[in-house]
Amino acid sequence: MGCCCFSPIRFNIFFLLCSSMDLNFIHGSDFHLGYVQYNLHERFLDLAHTFKAFIEYGLEHDVDFILIAGDLFEKRNINAPTYLQAYRVLSWLQGECKSRGREPIPVIVIEGNHDLAYHRDRNSWLQILDSQGLLRLLKSSHIDGLRLDYVDVGECRIFGVEYLGAFTLQSIPLIGEKIDKINNDSDRFTILMMHFGMEGRARSEIAGEIPYNTLLQLRECVDYLALGHYHTRYEYDGWVYNGGSPETLSLNEYGIEKGFYHVTGEGARFVELTTRPFKHLSCQISSIKTPHELSLLLRSMVESEAPINSKLSPIVELTLWGNLNFPKKDIPTSDLKKIIADRFNPLHTDVHVKYSSDPYLPNIRGMSREAIETKILTEQVLQDGRYRSHVKQVVRDVLWAKKLALQRAGEDEIIRRLKESFEEMEAEDKGHKNGEIEKLSFVKGDPG
Incomplete structure (x- = not known):
């Protein structure tokens, strides 16, 4: 770490x-x-x-x-x-x-x-x-x-x-x-x-x-x-x-x-330590039109989930996230809890609604800030495409540079080491394909 x-x-x-x-x-x-x-x-x-x-x-x-x-x-x-x-x-x-x-x-x-x-x-x-x-x-x-x-x-x-x-x-x-x-x-x-x-x-x-x-x-x-x-x-x-x-x-x-x-x-x-298990389920509800559809979606979801192997009954949380297309009072909470109970036999079930279309929201619960940053940076590098083959190194370098900046390390030293890392990636790519590759210039003060 x-x-x-x-x-x-x-x-x-x-x-x-x-x-x-x-x-x-x-x-x-x-x-x-x-x-x-x-x-x-x-x-x-x-x-x-x-x-x-x-x-x-x-x-x-x-x-x-x-x-x-x-x-x-x-x-x-x-x-x-x-x-x-x-x-x-x-x-x-x-x-x-x-x-x-x-x-x-x-x-x-x-x-x-x-x-x-x-x-x-x-x-x-x-x-x-x-x-x-x-x-x-x-x-x-x-x-x-x-x-x-x-x-x-x-x-x-x-x-x-x-x-x-x-x-x-x-x-x-x-x-x-x-x-x-x-x-x-x-x-x-x-x-x-x-x-x-x-x-x-x-x-x-x-x-x-x-x-x-x-x-x-x-x-x-x-x-x-x-x-x-x-x-x-x-x-x-x-x-x-x-x-x-x-x-x-x-x-x-x-x-x-x-x-x-x-x-x-x-x-x-x-x-x-072995403690009472917790289970988090997340449903994207923006495309759900009726309460009945929501119940069907949850039933399909829980049937695909592995049983919880524990002598202690779990705590289960269900998060419904996105845009609700029917009144909140019509959410079939009792039906949803029964579906969960039939599958997991929980000690307690909580149902929450999160009005958000943020694609990261349902998948970051329980993650540390460093883990969230790693996840988002990885997805951004993969979407960009240019450094897809070096995604782990790029993410590691960015997080490392942030750490040094927070410790008030010298700007020149951070740039020098980032440049060294890029040159390593460049040399590795040249060994696999012919021709010139686009160079990334690291200039003092460049936010890139």
């Missing part, structure tokens, strides 16, 4: 450190315990089961510690059943460790934006669990300057900074300085947990995203940046890791792998 065809294979210092240390920990985030999705009690229980599966995995793999990078809870003011879910799982972990004759596995946590206490309450529910000895909450202090909280476990030093919102960007340099000062000449493997979104990782521009070039200020003092906040998984440059939410919390996340990271001496491996 994020590699460029021009650069040589870069030596990854993270994996060098991993191979020389006896690392063994898991990193998850965004469990959102207490969320009653679609007002279904089953979904409330699903989230607790997924949290238990995460903790069980850590126990069975004998990890040294467990990281939760924010948003353990869905709300700041959780109810008693939600608190009991967390209490029982964490107590179970301690009991199992004791019965196996080992020290309790530290569960090290930071507060995400959903976990923070209301000002009037002062203490968050994570602080309550910390006071009961069920987890270790890392919480920075901002009185008389920034004071970082950290804990040492074996060869690792774990720093944690709670969700800072709009203050995150300006805090990054200071956090780096504080870590440098605390570590001094320490050779411990340094982990920093934070809760924010990195720029370019969401489907759309979101206020408060942190550019990667800002994070580079932490690169010299942090070996593993353990993130939470965005519900889609991403990893970057061999040291930035965001596992995303282990459950599908929105159908915008449909089709995205769900899980967490397991970090060992061999590096960081993403572990997928």
